Amino acid sequence: MAGWHGSLRVIAQAGGNALTNGLGMTATDASTVVAVAAAVITQPDGNFLLTCRPEGKPYAGYWEFPGGKVEAEETPLQALGRELQEELGIQIQKADPWITRIFNYSHATVCLHFFRITQWYGKPWGREGQQLSWQSSVNITVSPILPANAPVFRALSLPSVYAITHASQQGVEASLQQIEQAFRNGLRLIQVREKEMDEKALRLFSEKVVWLAHDFDARVLLNSNMVLSRQLGADGVHLTGPQLMTLPERPDQEYGWCGASCHNVEELDQAEKLGLDFVVLGPVLPTLSHPGIKPLGWQKFAALIRHYPLPVYALGGLKLDDLVVAQELGAHGVAMMRGIDGI
């Protein structure tokens, strides 16, 4: 159990005391937590597979991600390989670890290890007579859904690339042109982070980014400024590390999406406690925007996010080409400031 992150680590050390894991769910004892492996089997268009729980199981008739309990002597990934063969007749070709979430049902407390499966052998079919359905995170058309899975759909609706503006260095016009091009090329999430702009310039620039983004159905989060975010109709706020550590609770839902910058385990724990939508963790590699800060490196990055419940974007000196390695290590995606010109 050593090395389990956040709530899982806490539960492992708790020795039977009831505790809250920061997601509004309570686990009672490490020994009563049932490990489950679940697959987000994703097609190139982003649609993923849900299956309907067959008669005879708890929550029969509810829709879920394919998978099942991890048996003794199995790793979650081994369990998933077995379950997908048994339930769907497919073999995993490529699986990336994703988020790990705990949920308290009346019949059990489950620890769900999610993997994203992007390549597999065979065509999925309901080998246990269960129904299958390909779904999109923005429009789930089957119901009911297992209660633990609502935040998972929200996480899945986050794109794999998160851009960060740097107009103060680049020049406002050049920056807006680049951002528009990136939206044309598929960018769907951006943070306005302009620490050197005065209030008026920031308002003007942010307003333009929001207009542009909404033309492309993309989302804009403003760095640290909840009031301005709401005034401009932006999609939410991105908290700085210090801001994250001083907030007693998540900004009101009326502010929309809420992410945060994290650099260490304390900040990751706090983001989990506040129930944020995602975090950015870095710097992974040396970066011009934070000279003099020792980068985490990929190994430490992977260790910090192991078994973490929120989607994590890797940040710091990264380009689009780093997305594959980031996701193989458990990241949801990559966040980029200068790398945005490659989008």
Ligand SMILES: Nc1nc2c([nH]c(=O)n2[C@H]2C[C@H](O)[C@@H](COP(=O)(O)OP(=O)(O)OP(=O)(O)O)O2)c(=O)[nH]1
């Ligand atoms: N497979 C799966 N299980 C989920 C999801 N969400 C969620 O809360 N769970 C819970 C429901 C169950 O309590 C538990 C999975 O247990 P299960 O009974 O389906 O496991 P299994 O396939 O190994 O079944 P069995 O051999 O025990 O009959 O995890 C999900 O998306 N997929």
